[in-house]
Amino acid sequence: MSAADAIGRTYPKLPPYEVGREKIREFAEAIGDRNPAYLDAAAAQKLGHPDVIAPPTFPIIFTMRSTGAAVLDPELGIDYSRVVHGEQRFVYQRPVHAGDRLVCETTVEDLKNRAGSIFLYMRTDVTTEDGEQVLAAYSVIVSRAPEKES
Amino acid sequence: MAATVSYDDVEVGTALPAKTFPVQRQNLVMYAGASGDFNVIHWNERVATAVGLPNVIAHGMFTMAEASRVLTEWVGDPAAVVEYGVRFTKPVVVPDDDKGAELEVIGVVTDKLDDRRVAVELTARSGADKVLGKAKAVLQLA
Numbered sequence: 001m002s003a004a005d006a007i008g009r010t011y012p013k014l015p016p017y018e019v020g021r022e023k024i025r026e027f028a029e030a031i032g033d034r035n036p037a038y039l040d041a042a043a044a045q046k047l048g049h050p051d052v053i054a055p056p057t058f059p060i061i062f063t064m065r066s067t068g069a070a071v072l073d074p075e076l077g078i079d080y081s082r083v084v085h086g087e088q089r090f091v092y093q094r095p096v097h098a099g100d101r102l103v104c105e106t107t108v109e110d111l112k113n114r115a116g117s118i119f120l121y122m123r124t125d126v127t128t129e130d131g132e133q134v135l136a137a138y139s140v141i142v143s144r145a146p147e148k149e150s
Numbered sequence: 151m152a153a154t155v156s157y158d159d160v161e162v163g164t165a166l167p168a169k170t171f172p173v174q175r176q177n178l179v180m181y182a183g184a185s186g187d188f189n190v191i192h193w194n195e196r197v198a199t200a201v202g203l204p205n206v207i208a209h210g211m212f213t214m215a216e217a218s219r220v221l222t223e224w225v226g227d228p229a230a231v232v233e234y235g236v237r238f239t240k241p242v243v244v245p246d247d248d249k250g251a252e253l254e255v256i257g258v259v260t261d262k263l264d265d266r267r268v269a270v271e272l273t274a275r276s277g278a279d280k281v282l283g284k285a286k287a288v289l290q291l292a
Binding site: 023026027029030031032033035037038047048049053055056057060061064065084085086087088089090091092094095138140 | 152171177180181183184185186187210211212214215216218219221222223227228229231232233234235236237238284
């Protein structure tokens with residue numbers, strides 16, 4: 001499919017992802033980060049947050065589920081077995097915290113073919129169920145060109 | 151949001167405290183479970199080498215998460231990170247020995263922005279390889 005046809009394409013929203021205190025704790029421990037704002041609601045509240053907050057890269061858990069629909073869209077021509085994660089960026093309106101019920105919507109921002117490798121640029125807008133914007137995640141997925149037969 | 155670093159105390163060129171993170175197979179197994187990314191190249195040496203990798207490699211997102219600790223530990227409140235992005239340039243290769251790999255991360259303030267925000271650039275290395283490119287963040291300071 002041409003890039004012009006792909007750009008702007010959005011994918012159906014998945015059911016809301018509910019952020020749990022223990023999931024944040026598990027993620028923080030996996031990255032070795034004992035920041036009290038991730039682990040202790042009272043410490044997070046002292047900083048002005050309603051509950052424990054999530055580390056900056058925690059949103060990959062639910063945004064990657066959302067981008068999966070684009071990566072697996074047969075019309076975009078991505079070969080999943082040759083996929084690597086090229087870039088990732090998050091822009092936060094506010095931190096994610098325990099108790100959030102978050103809805104993701106993924107949009108194709110660009111699709112480029114460079115020497116046989118396909119670069120898929122996606123934006124995932126993350127909002128609460130009430131429509132409050134929480135963050136946007138920008139992902140670049142690369143489907144590497146097959147090696148040439150020698 | 152309550153950063154412990156004041157915008158007024160920071161200049162272009164201010165260095166953030168550097169950190170070195172050990173990366174062992176155990177860390178990758180924990181990260182796989184916590185993140186839900188169970189791609190076998192992050193824990194199975196047989197598969198990793200069969201697809202041409204030197205060994206098991208860390209998740210790019212694990213590397214991005216570790217590197218972010220240089221930001222969050224400097225500013226105190228992780229909510230002060232208002233933007234954070236990286237390019238995955240080289241993998242962190244994690245051998246199955248007692249030592250594993252090391253990730254060394256440094257950060258420097260590259261710009262002072264409006265609204266008491268600063269731009270920070272991170273450099274992350276594992277051995278001789280620069281493993282993240284374009285690793286940039288915007289922090290909201292006090």
